[in-house]
Amino acid sequence: xxxxxxxxxxxxxxxxxxxxxxxxxxxxxxxxxxxxxxxxxxxxxxxxxxxxxxxxxxxxxxxxxxxxxxxxxxxxxxxxxxxxxxxxxxxxxxxxxxxxxxxxxxxxxxxxxxxxxxxxxxxxxxxxxxxxxxxxxxxxxxxxxxxxxxxxxxxxx
Numbered sequence: 478x479x480x481x482x483x484x485x486x487x488x489x490x491x492x493x494x495x496x497x498x499x500x501x502x503x504x505x506x507x508x509x510x511x512x513x514x515x516x517x518x519x520x521x522x523x524x525x526x527x528x529x530x531x532x533x534x535x536x537x538x539x540x541x542x543x544x545x546x547x548x549x550x551x552x553x554x555x556x557x558x559x560x561x562x563x564x565x566x567x568x569x570x571x572x573x574x575x576x577x578x579x580x581x582x583x584x585x586x587x588x589x590x591x592x593x594x595x596x597x598x599x600x601x602x603x604x605x606x607x608x609x610x611x612x613x614x615x616x617x618x619x620x621x622x623x624x625x626x627x628x629x630x631x632x633x634x
Contacts, residue, residue: 480532480536483528486499492571493571499572500531500575506528509523510523510526512576512587513576520594521588526575529543538562540579561579564578565577584618584619591617593618597613597614598612
C-alpha cells in the first residue's frame with residue numbers, strides 16, 4: 478500500500494476552496510476529530526488524530542486516533558471489537574478539524590466507559606447552572622470490565 482501524502486498549504490484559496498487535502502495540525506501535531514453515527518447523526522466522540530492516524534483512517538476506512546492520555550496511536554475497536562467503519566469523512570473549511578460519520582461494529586457503542594456515546598451526560602446551563610450533571614443514557618451498552626478486563630482506565634489522571 479502506498480502511503481498517502483498530504484498536500485502542502487500554499488494559499489487560502491487552495492485550503493478553503495480547492496480539492497487538495499492539506500490538513501493543519503496543531504502545535505501538538507494533532508487534529509480534532511468529531512465522530513458521529515452515520516445514520517442517526519448522534520455525536521459518539523471527540524478524538525484526536527496525528528498525521529499517521531489520519532492517513533490510516535483514510536487508507537483503511539476504519540477510524541484510528543491518537544490518545545493524548547497514553548501518547549499512542551490506536552485503532553478504535555482493536556481491543557473491544559467496537560470498530561468504527563468510516564462511511565464518510567469531511568474536513569472543515571480551513572482543514573484544521575475532521576468529521577467522521579461511522580458505523581460501529583458490535584454493540585454500536587463508542588465509549589470506553591460502556592455507553593453508546595462519550596457524551597452521555599448533560600451539563601445544566603442558564604438558570605440550572607451549578608446543578609449536577611444529568612445522565613442522558615440510562616444504561617451502559619456493554620460492561621467495560623468484561624471487554625477490557627481489570628486494566629486501568631486509560632484516561633485516569
